[in-house]
Amino acid sequence: MxxxxxxxxxxxxxxxxxxxxxxxxxxxxxxxxxxxxxxxxxxxxxxxxxxxxxxxxxxxxxxxxxxxxxxxxxxxxxxxxxKLLPDDPLRRAGVRAAALLIACDIHPIQNLKVLQRLRGLGLNKEQVTDWARQVIDEGLEAFDRLIAGEEGPYCFGDQVTLADIFLVPQLGNARRFGVELRWPRLLAVEQACLALDAFSRAAPQNQPDAE
The missing domain is CATH 3.40.30.10 (Glutaredoxin)
Structure with missing residues (x-):
């Protein structure tokens, strides 16, 4: 490559x-x-x-x-x-489902394009923020329940998977919208991930275009 x-x-x-x-x-x-x-x-x-x-x-x-x-x-x-996805088909499907929960059911409904359209429909800034906050809150609640039976330190055991790669950025976005992060398990996963160089180097504040 x-x-x-x-x-x-x-x-x-x-x-x-x-x-x-x-x-x-x-x-x-x-x-x-x-x-x-x-x-x-x-x-x-x-x-x-x-x-x-x-x-x-x-x-x-x-x-x-x-x-x-x-x-x-x-x-x-x-x-x-x-490996970002497990070899076992059932485990792989579980990891994909968690990643897709964020990629398909949280992120698209509160991304910039959708929020701009809501403003275009006449919603004020507070209403648009409330929309995004509710979407994120409901999605993270479902994510937390989805991985409730899994051991840590990461979403699916002792190796980082796609689920972690999608969760950590979404938690950062949740903070931007003022979501109450009331999920100890998700915060523990985030802490474990951010201790890794691959995550810390990728963080928004560490990018050359960060404002």
């Missing part, structure tokens, strides 16, 4: 996921930044790469990959080392 280029934004939780995965896999990469609040993701040259105008996008070996879950699974399937 030639050095990939990761198109992202420091505060994007989806970009954060891919940064963690790249770090866990030991892949060096170049950054290309797109400031979402300034609309840089809608620039014509970027839309040629990613027609959705979302981040992240990963350019690798002449191919363009989009969607953080697909990118993480590609990395897991093509690069040896740390």
């Amino acid at each position: 030639t050095e990939p280029v990761l198109h992202g934004y420091f505060r994007s939780t989806a970009s954060y996921r891919v940064r963690i995965a790249l770090n866990l896999k030991g892949v060096a990469y170049a950054d290309a930044f797109h400031h979402l609040l300034k609309g840089e993701q809608r620039a014509p040259d970027y839309l040629m790469l990613n027609p959705q105008g979302f981040v992240p996008t990963l350019e690798v070996d002449g191919t363009v990959l989009t969607q953080s879950l697909a990118i993480c699974e590609y990395l897991d399937e093509t690069i040896a080392g740390h």
